[in-house]
Amino acid sequence: MSENRVVLLGTKGGPAIRPGTRMPTSSLVQIDGFTVLVDAGLGCTRGLCDAGVALTDLDAIVITHLHSDHYLELGPLFHTAWTAGLNKPVPVIGPDGLDRYWQGFLASMEFDISLRLRDEGRPELAPLAEISVIAEGAQALGPLTMKVLRNAHPPIEDSFALRFDGGTCSAVISGDTAPIPEMVPFAEGADILVHEAMLSAGIEALCARVGNGDDRLRIHLERSHAPADQVGRIAQEAGVKQLALNHLVPCDDPNFTETHWRDETRRGWSGPLFIGTDGMAISLDT
Numbered sequence: 001m002s003e004n005r006v007v008l009l010g011t012k013g014g015p016a017i018r019p020g021t022r023m024p025t026s027s028l029v030q031i032d033g034f035t036v037l038v039d040a041g042l043g044c045t046r047g048l049c050d051a052g053v054a055l056t057d058l059d060a061i062v063i064t065h066l067h068s069d070h071y072l073e074l075g076p077l078f079h080t081a082w083t084a085g086l087n088k089p090v091p092v093i094g095p096d097g098l099d100r101y102w103q104g105f106l107a108s109m110e111f112d113i114s115l116r117l118r119d120e121g122r123p124e125l126a127p128l129a130e131i132s133v134i135a136e137g138a139q140a141l142g143p144l145t146m147k148v149l150r151n152a153h154p155p156i157e158d159s160f161a162l163r164f165d166g167g168t169c170s171a172v173i174s175g176d177t178a179p180i181p182e183m184v185p186f187a188e189g190a191d192i193l194v195h196e197a198m199l200s201a202g203i204e205a206l207c208a209r210v211g212n213g214d215d216r217l218r219i220h221l222e223r224s225h226a227p228a229d230q231v232g233r234i235a236q237e238a239g240v241k242q243l244a245l246n247h248l249v250p251c252d253d254p255n256f257t258e259t260h261w262r263d264e265t266r267r268g269w270s271g272p273l274f275i276g277t278d279g280m281a282i283s284l285d286t
Contacts (some may be wrong), residue, residue: 006171
């Protein structure tokens with residue numbers, strides 16, 4: 001039987017990468033033999049392969065919201081999977097507007113796609129992404145039940161947290177969100193909560209380093225993301241078995257180390273704690 005696990009493919013908050021930094025957000029959830037990619041940030045295709053998952057073996061993809069660091073590589077992922085032998089449709093569930101991205105990607109790659117159709121005899125690429133609009137509530141996703149909670153990530157309204165329940169284990173992915181009380185009952189008793197996290201002390205340094213924004217960047221971060229100490233309290237109140245911090249802001253400042261993350265999170269959380277790094281695999285079978 002395959003392992004039930006979550007793999008943090010990309011753990012950086014935000015779209016920018018620099019020499020030596022981690023990659024933007026994407027996560028792999030494997031429960032009851034079903035393989036789901038949550039978000040498709042830059043680097044997700046390489047991350048899946050490094051996690052030992054063939055691109056043709058994806059069962060579903062879910063996009064939590066339409067910030068570029070969560071869906072920028074969706075088109076290239078499908079194109080690469082197509083050239084690697086993908087010949088069956090893959091459900092893609094995401095916010096309204098994701099279909100426009102897909103059509104735009106296909107248009108931008110029309111020369112290459114049409115050439116490969118004629119020259120290599122491949123199946124049509126467009127139908128391989130079966131895009132549907134995500135909705136709050138519960139739905140069947142293969143052998144799993146996927147529950148969807150609208151979170152708080154202004155100014156984006158269509159931003160969601162996800163819970164995957166299988167026969168023996170469950171995983172919750174917060175998506176990008178400020179702390180919300182609804183996350184506690186949503187994540188209650190889960191085998192793992194993967195929650196975005198921010199070090200409040202690092203925000204000013206991050207904004208200064210970016211260099212081409214203004215005070216609106218700081219305001220966005222503070223109203224749209226979750227300080228690590230509050231994430232710890234949410235996990236504690238929800239009674240989850242494990243907590244993993246993901247979408248770390250900041251994650252590439254040498255003045256803020258794993259010790260800072262642990263100290264802040266431990267203000268509220270006493271259980272098993274993982275400070276996310278790219279490629280980190282966390283078992284749900286323990």
